[in-house]
Amino acid sequence: MAGSDRTPTWIVVGRTAEGITAARVDDAGAEIDRRAVADVTAWVGAVEAAAAPRWVWNDTPSWYDPLLAAGVRVSRCHDLRLSHAILRDSADVTDATALRAATEWDAAASDTTDVAPTLFDLDTTPGSALPDALDDVLAEFHRQRTALDAAGDRGRLRLLIAAESAGALVAAELRAAGLPWDAAxxxxxxxxxxxxxxxxxxxxxxxxxxxxxxxxxxxxxxxxxxxxxxxxxxxxxxxxxxxxxxxxxxxxxxxxxxxxxxxxxxxxxxxxxxxxxxxAEWVHDGRFRPVYVPGGVVTGRWASSGGGALQLPRQLRGAVRADPGWVLVVADVAQLEPRVLAAMAGDTALADAARGRDLYAGIVERGTLQTRAEAKIAMLGAMYGATTGDSGRLVPALRRSFPRAMALVDEAARVGEDGGVVTTRLGRTSPPPSMQWRAAQARAGEPDATEGDESRARRWARDRGRFTRNFVVQGTAAEWALAWLADLRGRLAALPPVSEPDAAPRSGTAFARHAHLALFLHDEVIIHAPAGQADAAAHAAVEAAQTAARLLFGTFPLDFPLDVRIAATAQKD
DNA sequence: TTCCCTGGCGCG
DNA sequence: AAAGCGCGCCAGGGAA
The missing domain is CATH 1.20.1060.10 (Taq DNA Polymerase; Chain T, domain 4)
Incomplete structure (x- = not known):
């Protein structure tokens, strides 16, 4: 790349008649220059080592899977497909018309279960239905920048998009590295x-x-x-x-x-x-490699496809086993969702109950409820919208003790029942009600509406209320987890590689000598680390949790304590 | 035959 | 204990 000595902040990649082409874009969004790239893997590796830009591409797996297979990692990216979905629906974006018109960006992600990604092979069709011509990719990038610049709260949306994109990198790396699995x-x-x-x-x-x-x-x-x-x-x-x-x-x-x-x-x-x-289907060469689907759930949680990665049964955890000379660091967040609720509501009473201890024990100590079990089902009931049974019966006690937290979820439910949308801490917005839902509500308001019309409308309204009630909490918890993952990923990558590769490294060339993430499960991570780096990896998980809390909730006085275990297997007690 | 729905159960 | 959120997967069974 000739000319400018400025560090290229953004490098946008896509196809042109010359083949894969990379365009450098400055912070103002102006293109600096572009060049055709013959050997993508080597070039990306070299640029990454020299400048660590933010790579802008249509879809992370299409680009990153082949890079990882060749042992090349990148530190930052902007995933246009995932960002498109966030910006298109976000209540912070004052005018999403251009994004909504670009429907080709709503296409499904590439199917990474297919072997042999073809993006670098110009003679075959792309592995994804998304636009991949450089000009189209640049145009979408420009639309997203424009939308962000005009957004009501662009700071938090930028954070969300960066976190979502980092998550996409993590998902690809998790699959490339795999979860060490002892078939015997x-x-x-x-x-x-x-x-x-x-x-x-x-x-x-x-x-x-x-x-x-x-x-x-x-x-x-x-x-x-x-x-x-x-x-x-x-x-x-x-x-x-x-x-x-x-x-x-x-x-x-x-x-x-x-x-x-x-x-x-x-x-x-x-x-x-x-x-x-x-x-036989899912474990090969000592690794379980499921397909993670970042942003696969409306709330922003990940989904998975194939192998049931997010349903790893407790019963089978004993088969998750570190390679010889390596260990597993299993870290999960205690009571993530109620803590997130306390922090986003600014409920200092709930934060006081939670700080430095088991949140449910804190609720009992405070005298709000009698037992830990009661505190737990009451809290779940409050976040899920329970109205009957033990759970529904216990919620009012929480409402008295923690009015601010309960007001937040109650308000989210009210908005949902009225057909409105709700938004997470970082600006992810719930989908609007379907045409069917709106039609049912309209029907119930007509003079000749039947009893059935009315009860159906009420039931659907309450259903939607429970969804939006939970959306704000589950969605913000997912954001916390993304921030945690992103920061932890960076800390692990910064650990020195072990000098000698493991006798039979099976984690793929990019991970054979590095502590790496091996599983992510909503509020838990498993790190596969050389034994000598176990403590450093555990420490990284704890520090990353603090970073995530600060990123989302600033100085709000609440901790997100981790349960951390270092062992040869992922067995839980 | 294939496709879609349901019941059931695992995970958070 | 089985109400109240979000998922994926499997098997059976009926529709197409």
């Missing part, structure tokens, strides 16, 4: 519970035994236990008049078939969700 330990666990692996189509011994006990007790040797209607009929025939076959319904009944049936369900679940088939 997993197999042993399955064999212990189910008996030895059966031939294809066969039923493992313990599953068969439980099934036989159920059929015995039901006096029906042929009944199918996997078909809900058939099972329900069989239960009714022997006098178990449960309304469904859910385990919490069944456990209410006293019949010899219940205990083996619950056992059968437990084993069948293990077999179908995380059995040998799952192991």
């Amino acid at each position: 330990a997993h197999d042993a666990l399955l064999t212990e519970a189910l008996g030895p692996q059966s031939a294809p189509g066969g039923v493992p011994r313990e599953l068969e035994r439980a099934a036989a006990r159920v059929r015995d007790a039901l006096g029906d040797p042929g009944v199918s236990l996997d078909s809900q209607p058939k099972l329900l009929r069989a239960l009714h025939r022997v006098g178990v008049l449960a309304p469904s076959t859910s385990k919490w319904e069944l456990s209410e009944y006293d019949h010899p078939a219940i205990e083996p049936l619950l056992e059968y369900k437990r084993l069948a679940r293990l077999m179908s969700a995380n059995g040998w088939a799952w192991l």
Whole structure:
């Protein structure tokens, strides 16, 4: 790149007739220059090492997966697809007309489950339906800058977009590195519970035994236990008049078939969700590599696709096992959502109850409720909008003790019921109500509306109220977690690489010698680190939590304490 | 045959 | 204990 000696803050990449082309853009948004890049991987690696710009691209996995595969990491990016979705809907953006018109940017992300990303290969079609021509990419970048410049609170939106984009980098890196998974330990666990692996189509011994006990007790040797209607009929025939076959319904009944049936369900679940088939499909070379989907949930939480990364069963945590000479650092945030609620509401009473201790214990100490269990279900009920049962009964006590926090969620619910939108701490805004929803509300207001019209409108309004009530808390918690991840990622990358690669490094070239994130689960991370860096990694997680709190809530006096464990496996007690 | 819905259960 | 938020996945079963 000739000319300017200024550090290029932004480098926008896309296709032109010359191939992959990079345009440097200054802080004012003006293009400085552009150049065609033949060897993208080598060039990005060199520029990153020299200047660490913010890479601007249409979609992170399309660009970053091949870079990671070649061992190249970048520190910062601006993911146009994710940023588009945030800006398009944000209440802070006063005029989103241009963004809403650019519907091609609403296209789905590239499907990273396909092997062999093709973006660098000009002869094949791109792996994503998103625009990738440099001029289109620059135009979208410009639209987003314009929207941001005019935004009511551009500071927080910039923070959100940076955090969201950092999350996209983390997601790609998590997949590239993988979660260390001991297939032999997993197999042993399955064999212990189910008996030895059966031939294809066969039923493992313990599953068969439980099934036989159920059929015995039901006096029906042929009944199918996997078909809900058939099972329900069989239960009714022997006098178990449960309304469904859910385990919490069944456990209410006293019949010899219940205990083996619950056992059968437990084993069948293990077999179908995380059995040998799952192991063969998802664990290769000692690594579980799920697909994370940043921004996949309306609230801003991540989703996952394939392998059920975000449902890692407690039962299987023992199979998560560090490589020889390495350890796992498992860190999770205690009571993230109620802390987030206290901080965003500025509720000093709730913050006092939470500071430096278990939040629920603090509520009990304060005399608001009698037991920790009560405090917990009351708090969940307040955030989820419970109206009945134990939870609904206990919420009023919280309302008296923590009026500011409760007013925040109550107001979010009211706005949602009225058809309005609500916004998280950093400016992510809930989607507006659907046409169907609005039509139902309008219908109920007409003079000839039926009882049914009215009750449906009320029910849908309350449903939406519970959604917006929870959106502000869950969404802000997701932002806290993104900020935590982003900062932690940087701290881990700054640790020195270990001098000798592990005997058989399996984490991909970019991670074989570095402490790296290996799992993210809403309020928990697992770090895979060389044993000698375990303490440093744990320390980094704690410090990153403090940074995240400061970033979102400034000096509000509330901590976000972490539970940190250093061990060979990810087993929880 | 394929597609979509439901029930059920795992996770936060 | 099973009400109240957000997900993904599996199996069965009916629709297309």
